[in-house]
Amino acid sequence: MSHSLLDSLHAAVPALRLKTDPGDLEHYGRDWTRRWTPNPLAIALPGSVEEVQAVMRWASEQAVKVVPSGGRTGLSGGAVAANGELVLSLERLNKPLSFDRVDRTLTVQAGMPLQAVHEAAREQGLVYPVDFAARGSCSIGGNIATNAGGIHVIRYGNTREWIAGLKVVTASGELLDLNRALVKNSSGYDLRQLMIGSEGTLGIVVEATLRLTDPPPPSNVMLLALPSFEVLMEVFAAFRQRLQLEAFEFFTDIALRHVLAHGAAKPFEEVHPYYVVTEFAIGDEAGEAAVMAAFEDCMAHGWVSDGVISQSDAQARQLWRLREDITEALAPHVPYKNDVSVRISQMPVFLAQTMQLLGEAYPHFEVVWFGHIGDGNLHINVLKPAGMAQADFVRDCEQVTRLLAQVLKRHGGSISAEHGIGLVKKAYLDSTRSPAEIALMRGIRQAMDPAGLLNPGKLFDP
Template sequence: MTDARLAGLAARLPNLRLLTDPADLEHYGRDWTRRWTPAPLAIALPGELAEVQGIVRWANEHGVALVPSGGRTGLSGGAVAATGELVLSLERMNRVLGFDAVDRTLTVQAGMTLHAVHEAAKEHALIYPVDFAARGSCSIGGNIATNAGGIRVIRYGNTREWIAGLTVVAGNGELLRLNRGLIKNSSGYDLRQLMIGSEGTLGVVVEATLRLTDPPPPSQVMLLALPGMDALMEVFALFRSRLTLQAFEFFTDAALRHVLAHGAQRAIDGEHPYYVVTEFDADEASQDAVLAAFEQGVERGWINDGVIAQSEAQAAALWRLREGITESLAPHKPYKNDISLRISALPLFLQEIQALLGREYPHFDVVWFGHIGDGNLHINVLRPENLSEGDFIKQCEQVTKLLADTLQRHGGSISAEHGIGLVKRAYLGSTRSEAEIALMRGVKQAFDPKGLLNPGKLFV
C-alpha cells in the first residue's frame, strides 16, 4: 500500500478490503471485452453501505475516479478500469435484505448474481423474470446499470419494469433511497428511472427492491429451422398471433456451427439458414394452436423443419443451442454489435444491412442472433486468425460507422441492452441527438459535478 491516498482510505475504513496485487488489478479491471489493458489504482471490496459512502467521499477529497463494478460480464467496456481508477466492486455485498409477501418484493444488495436472485424468488414460489445466459456471474447492480434485457423481454419487459426501489450512493457520498418500493408515486422526477441504464455514471447502486411475479404456466420449447430472414419475420408474426410467447430467439447457421463445435447437440438435421428457439405457454388450447401455426408456417414455405421438446432435458438442450452462442464465440474475440429497431423497421433495415455486411465484411465470419420480438439483433464479427486484434477492430469500426448511419436512418439504437460504455461511445450520436446528449451532460453535471463516477464511459 505505497500510495498515500490508499493508505488514507485504509486508515479511515479499517474493515474495507483493498486489493493491489497485479493479478487482482487485472481480474477486477476488465469486463468481458478484452480491448483495454486493465490498470486500476486498486480494488475496493466494501462489505456494507457505509463503506461505499466512505469510498465515494474519499474519492471526492482526492479526486480519484471510481469504476462501480458488478459481475463484469458487460460487453461494452462499462466496467473497465484502464486509467488508474479505483474499482468499487460490490461483489461482497450480495445478500438478500428482505422479502415482502404482501408487496411481492425482494430487496437485495447490488452484488447478488442474477441466478441468486432467481433462486431467492423461487423460495417464495415467485419469479424475478428477467433472464439471460450470463445469469450465473452477472450482478443485479450491473443489470440495473444497463437496463438489461435478455430472453424474456417479449413477455416481461426489461429490468426497468421490475425495479420498485433503488438505494444509491450519489456522487457526493449521500445516500438516496429512490421510490422506496411504491407502486404509485407522482412526487417529482423519477430519479430511479434515470439511474436505471446510466452505467454507473450517476451514482453507485447499492441495493434494489425488485418486484416479483407468479411463475408462468407450464411452457413448451420448440426449435424451428427457417429458410430466410423474411420467413423469420413471418413466423414471428404467426406465432405471436396464435400463442402466448415467453421467448422468441433466432440465430443463424453460422451461430449453430459454433455452438455445435462447442459441445451442443444438433436437434434438426440438414443445413438451414436460420433457426428459432421459442418458448410459449402450454395448455390444452395451445397444443392445437402450435400445431396449426407450425403447419401453416410449413405450407407457406416459412418453416423447413421443427422439433418440440418432450422433456425438461430436451428443452434445456434446445435452449443451449441459443444460450451457448456467446460463450462459443468468445475464443474468436468477436467484435459485437447489439442493435435494436422497431420491429416494423426490421425488414427494410435487414435488407440494407445484409447488403452492407456482405460488401464490407466479405472475408469475415459474421454471426447473427438475437431477440427478434424485441427488435434486438446481435451481430458478431469474428476475427480471422491472420489478422491482428488492432487491425481487426479498426476494420470493424469502419463498418460500425456505416451500420450506425443505417441505424440512424431507420430510427434504431446502437445499443439495445449492452450499454454504451467505452465500446459504443463514438456512435452515441447515431442514436441520441446533440440536444439529447447536451441534456445528458447537464444531468451528469448535477449528479456528479466532479466527474468521478465511471468517467469516460457513455460520453467523454
C-alpha cells in the same frame, strides 16, 4: 502518489478491504471486453453501504475517480478501469435482505448474482423474470446499470419494469432511497428510472427492491428451421398471434455450427440457413391446437422447413443451449460485437439493408448474427481471422460500425439495445441520441456528479 492515496483511503475507511495484487488489478480492472489494459489504482471491496458511502466521501475529497464493479460480464467496457481509477466492487454485498409477501417484492444487495436472485424468488413461489445467459456471473446491480434485457423481454420487458425501489450512493457519498417500493408515487422526478441504465455514471446502486411475479404456466420450447431471413417476421406474426410467447430468438446456421463445435447436439439431419427458438405457455388442448395451427400455417406458406417441439425439460434445455451457448462458443474467436435494435416493424427492411451492408463490408470476415427478433434486437458478431492483429481487426470493424450506425439512424434504431454504451459504443452515441439529447445528458451528469468521479469516460468523454 498511489501509495499515499491508499494510505489516506485506509485512514478514512479503516476496515475497508482492499486488493492491490497485480493479478487482482487485472481481474477486477476489466469486463468481458478485451480491448483495454486494466490499470486500476486498487480494488475496494466494501462490506456495507456505509463503507460505500465512506469510500465516495473520500473519493470526493481526494478527487479520485471510481469505477463501480459488479459481475463484469459486460460487453461494452462499462466496467473497465484503465486509467488509475479505484475499482469499487460490490461483490461482498451479495445477500438477499428481505421478502415482502404482500408487496411481492424481494430486496437484495447489488452484488447478488442474477441466478441467486432467481433462486431466492423461487424459494418464495414467485419469479424474477429477467434472464439471460450470463446469469451465473452477472450481478443484479450491473443488470440495473445497463437496464439488462435478455431472452424474456418479449413477455416481461427489460430490467427497468421490475425495479420497485433502489438505494444509490451518489458521487458525494449521499445515500438515496429511491421510490421505496411504492406502486404509486407522483412526487417529482423519478430518479430511480434515471439511474436505471446510467452505467454507473450517476450513482452506485447498492440495494434494489425487485418486483416478483407468478411463475409462468408450464411452457414448451420449439425449434424451427427457416429457409430465408425474409420470412422471419411472418413466422413471428403467426406465432405471436396465437400464443403467449415467452421468448422468440433466432440465429443463423453459422451460429449453430459454432455451438455444435462447442458440444451441443445437432437438432436436425439437414442443414437450414436460419433457426428460431421459441418458448410459449401450453398445457391444455386449446394451447396445443394453437401451436399446431401456427406451425402448419408456417409450413403451408413455406416459411418453415422443419420443426421440433420439446417433449421434456431436458430436451427444452437442449434446444435452448443452441441459442444460449452462442456467445460462449464464439468467445475464443475474439468477436467484434454489435448489439443494435430497431422498432419491431422496421426489422424486415433493417435486416435486408444490414445483410447487404455486412456482405459488402466483411467479405473476408466470418459474421455470426443472432438475436431477439420479437424485441427488434440483433446481435452481430464479427470473428477475427486467425493471425490478424487485434488492433487492425478492430479498426476494420469500426469502419463497418460507422456504416451500420448510418443505417440505424435512418431507421430510428439504437446502437446499443442491451449491452450499454460504455467505452465500446460511445463514438457512435450520436447515431442514436441527438446533439440536444447528448447535451442534456451531459448537463444531468454535471448536476449529479460535478467532478466527474463516477465511471469517467463511459457513455461520453469526460
